[in-house]
Amino acid sequence: EAGVTQSPTHLIKTRGQQATLRCSPISGHTSVYWYQQALGLGLQFLLWYDEGEERNRGNFPPRFSGRQFPNYSSELNVNALELEDSALYLCASSEGQGRFAGGYTFGSGTRLTVV
Amino acid sequence: LAKTTQPISMDSYEGQEVNITCSHNNIATNDYITWYQQFPSQGPRFIIQGYKTKVTNEVASLFIPADRKSSTLSLPRVSLSDTAVYYCLVGYSSASKIIFGSGTRLSIRP
Numbered sequence: 001e002a003g004v005t006q007s008p009t010h011l012i013k014t015r016g017q018q019a020t021l022r023c024s025p026i027s028g029h030t031s032v033y034w035y036q037q038a039l040g041l042g043l044q045f046l047l048w049y050d051e052g053e054e055r056n057r058g059n060f061p062p063r064f065s066g067r068q069f070p071n072y073s074s075e076l077n078v079n080a081l082e083l084e085d086s087a088l089y090l091c092a093s094s095e096g097q098g099r100f101a102g103g104y105t106f107g108s109g110t111r112l113t114v115v
Numbered sequence: 116l117a118k119t120t121q122p123i124s125m126d127s128y129e130g131q132e133v134n135i136t137c138s139h140n141n142i143a144t145n146d147y148i149t150w151y152q153q154f155p156s157q158g159p160r161f162i163i164q165g166y167k168t169k170v171t172n173e174v175a176s177l178f179i180p181a182d183r184k185s186s187t188l189s190l191p192r193v194s195l196s197d198t199a200v201y202y203c204l205v206g207y208s209s210a211s212k213i214i215f216g217s218g219t220r221l222s223i224r225p
Contacts, residue, residue: 004158035215042202043159043215090158103149106158 002027004107006091012113013081021076021110025093031055032074033104034066035090043090049074081114088112119203124220133190135219137203140184148179148186151202153218159202163188198223 005024013019025032034046045058049068057064063079072093078085088111092104120138127133139148147166151159163170165177165186176189190197200220206213 042217045213045215088156092158103151103161103164105161106151108158109156111156 006107010111019078023091024073029093031094033092037088086114121219135188139205149204150188153200
């Protein structure tokens, strides 16, 4: 069974540009979560999507946005990139309703570097 | 929100048993306790999850006392490849209610 896949693996952008990150959940999982992990730090919750709807978002500015497609894959968009947006962006998926019981399965992440 | 407290770092040697304790004083009735392992530049990997008493799988055991205000992850006979950051998480519903702390950086020496 394929795990959570993220693309691209690495992304280099210039300050002020936009970045688009993609995530495909495990087959049968309808919830997708996005996390930001700055170098050497813990994971910060960004967004949660379930059944195509944004269910919750963390304490991030509106320039962080995303969507979930009918096939449950998801996209994270970061507009007007700033240097401090440089981080590992992790996607996780779980069975529906965002239930943590059973745990989340994480992808390997996209390393975004803003120069 | 259920906050967890765990040691910042631990050191051990190959072949030893390692126990990492996590405190979660305000755990809610429905909350599960889950441990993840993370290697540099990789996503966290699910290790084990439990609700009460003891859970064991092929890689670890999780001990949860009756009051559930703490839990202990036990890694038997560690190897160099167990060097990683270990996160203790408490939660039931919604990623937004689950806090990833700084984790415990475990270093295994030969």
